[in-house]
Amino acid sequence: MSYLLDASTLMELLRSAPPAPLIRRLSQVxxxxxxxxxISVSQLLVAARREKxxxxxxxxxxxxxxxxxxxxxxxxxxxxxxxxxxIGADADVDDVMIAAIASSREQTLVTRRQPAYAAFESIRTExxxxx
Numbered sequence: 079m080s081y082l083l084d085a086s087t088l089m090e091l092l093r094s095a096p097p098a099p100l101i102r103r104l105s106q107v108x109x110x111x112x113x114x115x116x117i118s119v120s121q122l123l124v125a126a127r128r129e130k131x132x133x134x135x136x137x138x139x140x141x142x143x144x145x146x147x148x149x150x151x152x153x154x155x156x157x158x159x160x161x162x163x164x165i166g167a168d169a170d171v172d173d174v175m176i177a178a179i180a181s182s183r184e185q186t187l188v189t190r191r192q193p194a195y196a197a198f199e200s201i202r203t204e205x206x207x208x209x
Contacts, residue, residue, distance in 0.1 A: 080185050084114070085122050115175070173191075186204055
């Protein structure tokens with residue numbers, strides 16, 4: 079099984095003291111099974127640019143370089159169209175795209191924002207920041 083970590087989870091890793099459950103769970107998952115989406119990468123880079131903090135930008139780039147990045151490809155686009163036209167019409171576009179990537183790759187979405195993905199019944203979600 080592989081995991082797709084969203085921006086909310088990755089941001090926790092940049093804290094001065096990341097949550098112990100997150101560190102523990104990451105250490106149990108082989109690096110080849112740890113992914114993020116190109117959408118989450120974009121969200122992280124936008125956040126770093128808005129902060130205008132060069133160190134934060136460097137930390138973001140290092141973090142992204144240490145994890146595999148899942149693309150938004152044709153299969154994900156097809157899932158996005160299905161979700162957006164049915165259950166995700168009112169959802170945030172980024173969330174629908176991330177859900178589509180996770181679903182099309184059969185990955186478990188690791189997020190602190192599980193309620194945002196509750197409508198997507200075919201998506202498995204986990205929150206690694208709590209015990």
